[in-house]
Amino acid sequence: xxxxxxxxGRRGAGPKMAxxxxxxxxxxxxCQAVLSLSEKAEILRADSSVRNDLPFRTYTTLLSLLVRxxxxxxxxxxxxxxxxxxxxxxxxxAMPGPLDLIMVxxxxxxxxxxxxxxxxxxxxxxxxxxxxxxxxxxxxWRADVVVALTAxxxxxxxxxxCMRGRxxxxxxxxxxxxxxxxxxxxxxxxxGPIRLLAFGxxxxxxxxxxxxxxxxxxxxxxxxxxxxxxxxxxxxxxxxLAAVPGVSVENRWxxxxxxxxxxxxxxxxxxxxxxxxxxxxxxxxxxxxxxVLATNVGGLAEQFRDKPQAVLCAPTVExxxxxxxxxxxxxxxxxxxxxxxTIKADWAFMAGKLLSNVCRVLPHRAGFSAAGLKMAEPAPRxxx
Numbered sequence: 599x600x601x602x603x604x605x606x607g608r609r610g611a612g613p614k615m616a617x618x619x620x621x622x623x624x625x626x627x628x629c630q631a632v633l634s635l636s637e638k639a640e641i642l643r644a645d646s647s648v649r650n651d652l653p654f655r656t657y658t659t660l661l662s663l664l665v666r667x668x669x670x671x672x673x674x675x676x677x678x679x680x681x682x683x684x685x686x687x688x689x690x691x692a693m694p695g696p697l698d699l700i701m702v703x704x705x706x707x708x709x710x711x712x713x714x715x716x717x718x719x720x721x722x723x724x725x726x727x728x729x730x731x732x733x734x735x736x737x738x739w740r741a742d743v744v745v746a747l748t749a750x751x752x753x754x755x756x757x758x759x760c761m762r763g764r765x766x767x768x769x770x771x772x773x774x775x776x777x778x779x780x781x782x783x784x785x786x787x788x789x790g791p792i793r794l795l796a797f798g799x800x801x802x803x804x805x806x807x808x809x810x811x812x813x814x815x816x817x818x819x820x821x822x823x824x825x826x827x828x829x830x831x832x833x834x835x836x837x838x839l840a841a842v843p844g845v846s847v848e849n850r851w852x853x854x855x856x857x858x859x860x861x862x863x864x865x866x867x868x869x870x871x872x873x874x875x876x877x878x879x880x881x882x883x884x885x886x887x888x889x890v891l892a893t894n895v896g897g898l899a900e901q902f903r904d905k906p907q908a909v910l911c912a913p914t915v916e917x918x919x920x921x922x923x924x925x926x927x928x929x930x931x932x933x934x935x936x937x938x939x940t941i942k943a944d945w946a947f948m949a950g951k952l953l954s955n956v957c958r959v960l961p962h963r964a965g966f967s968a969a970g971l972k973m974a975e976p977a978p979r980x981x982x
Contacts, residue, residue: 601953602686602710604634606656606695609854611878613641614774615715616692617648622772622945629953632684634701644854652680656697663696670700677704686710688956691741693717694734702740711960713952714741716766718875719754722803735760743959745952747771748897751875767955771876771901772944773885773936776858782886784932785865791844792822792926795864798879800830800849805870805893805913807835812870812919813842820844821926824868827852827860861886866925870918874898884908887935891921907933 601623605616613635620631634652635642642648654677657663666673681704689705690713691698698714705712714737721731738744738760745767746752752766786792800806806826813824824845830836832849840847852860861867867883869892876897883890884905892898893913902908907930911921 599628599688599953600630600632600684600686602632602634602652602681602684602689602705603692604652604654604689604698604701605692606634606636606654606697606701607693608636608638608656608658609640609851611774612693612695613639614854614878617641617645618772618774618945619690619692619949621942622947622949623953625942625946626950626953629949632686640854652684654697654701666697666700670703673700674703674707677701678707681705681708681710688713688953690952691715691737694730694737696730696733698737699733699740702737706740711742712740713743713745713956714738715745715747715769716751716755717747719746719751719758722801722873743767743956745769747876748900750897750900767952767959769952769955770944770948771878771881772948773941774878774882775885775936775938775941776854776861776882782858782862782935784887784934785889786929786932790823791820792929793863793865794822794824794868794922795860795866796824796826796828796868796870797852797860797864798828798877800826800828800833800836802833803872803874805872805918806833806839808872808893808913808915808918809868809870810835810838810842811915812922813839813845815915815919816923822922825860825863857882858886861888864888865929866891869893869898870913871895871898872913876901880908884933885936885941887933889925889930889933891918891925893918906931 603616603620605612607613620633623629623631632651634654635650636656637653642650657666689710692715702712746755747769749768752768755761755766822844826839827848829851830849836847839845866889869877869880871893874896880890890902890908892902892908892910894910895913902910909921909925911917
C-alpha cells in the first residue's frame with residue numbers, strides 16, 4: 599500500500615511530524631510512504647537521511663504566498679499529473695498549512711482519499727497567521743477522514759460545522775527523536791544546580807507570565823538555572839523573566855540541528871501552559887530522558903499523566919511554584935532516554951493503528967474502493 603504523507607511548512611514541528619510518520623509507515627509490512635515536503639524545509643538540511651519524494655515550492659514572503667495562490671489552478675493540474683505517476687491509495691496531511699487546499703484539489707482530481715491530522719482545534723492566543731483556522735476548517739470539510747492527537751482536540755472538533763457530523767479518529771503523538779538526543783548523559787549528571795528549560799515558541803498561551811511570577815515567588819536561589827529559548831514577540835513577561843536571578847532569555851529561532859544540544863543541557867523541560875492541545879517539545883523531552891513539568895490543561899494531561907518522569911500541576915502561579923520547589927528539592931527517579939529502536943517502534947505502531955482505523959472509516963464512504971487498504975487492518979507488523 600502506497601501512502602502519500604505531506605507537510606509543506608519550512609521549519610518546526612510540521613515537517614518533523616511528516617518525516618517520522620512516513621518512517622513509521624515504511625516500517626510496516628506491505629506499506630510504502632511517499633513524502634512531500636517544501637523544497638526549503640529545514641529538516642532536509644538537518645537530516646541527510648530524509649528523502650523528499652515529491653518536493654513542492656512553497657513561499658518565503660507574503661507576496662510569494664499570494665503568487666502561489668494565484669497560480670493554484672496550474673499547480674493543481676501539475677500536482678495531479680505527478681500524483682498519477684506515484685499512484686498513492688491514500689494521502690495524509692501531517693499538519694495543516696496555508697497551501698494544503700491545492701494538494702487536496704489535486705488528490706480529489708485523481709481519486710485519492712485524504713486524511714488530515716489536526717493538531718489544534720482552535721487558535722491559541724498569539725499563535726498562527728491570520729485566517730489559519732478558517733483555512734484549516736475548509737481543509738477539514740474537504741477531508742475524507744479527520745484525525746486528532748488527543749481526545750481533548752477531538753472533543754473540541756466534534757461540534758464544528760466542518761466536521762459534518764463525523765467523529766475524529768484519536769491517534770497518539772509518539773516521542774520525537776533528534777540526532778544525538780537519545781545518547782545523552784542522564785539528568786543531574788553535570789553535578790551542578792538543576793537546569794530548567796522552557797523551549798519553543800514564546801507565545802501568550804505558553805504561560806511564561808505564570809512562570810515568571812512563580813520563579814519570583816520562589817526567591818533568589820542557587821539551586822537552579824533556567825533558560826527560556828525560542829522565538830516570540832518582545833513581551834513584558836520575557837523582560838520579567840530576564841530580570842529573575844538565574845534566568846536567561848534567548849528570543850531566537852532554534853534550528854533543528856540545535857535541539858538535541860538544548861535537551862542535553864536541560865534536566866527539566868517546563869511547560870507552564872495556560873492551554874494546550876499536546877506538546878511536541880514535551881514528546882522530545884520524554885524521548886531524551888528528561889523530566890517534564892507541565893500544567894494540567896488540555897491535552898497535556900492525556901500526554902503526561904501516565905509518564906513517571908512527568909509532574910503535572912495546576913495552571914496557576916502557586917501550582918507552578920510549588921511543583922518547581924518540589925522537583926528542585928526532591929527530583930523524581932532519574933528517567934532513561936529511549937532507545938532509537940523503541941521510538942521507531944512507537945511511530946510504526948501509531949502509523950499502523952492509524953491506517954487500520956482509517957480503513958474502518960473509508961469503506962463506508964460512497965464511491966471509495968478499499969482495495970489495497972485492507973492489508974493495514976491487522977495489528978501492525980514491523981519489518982525486521
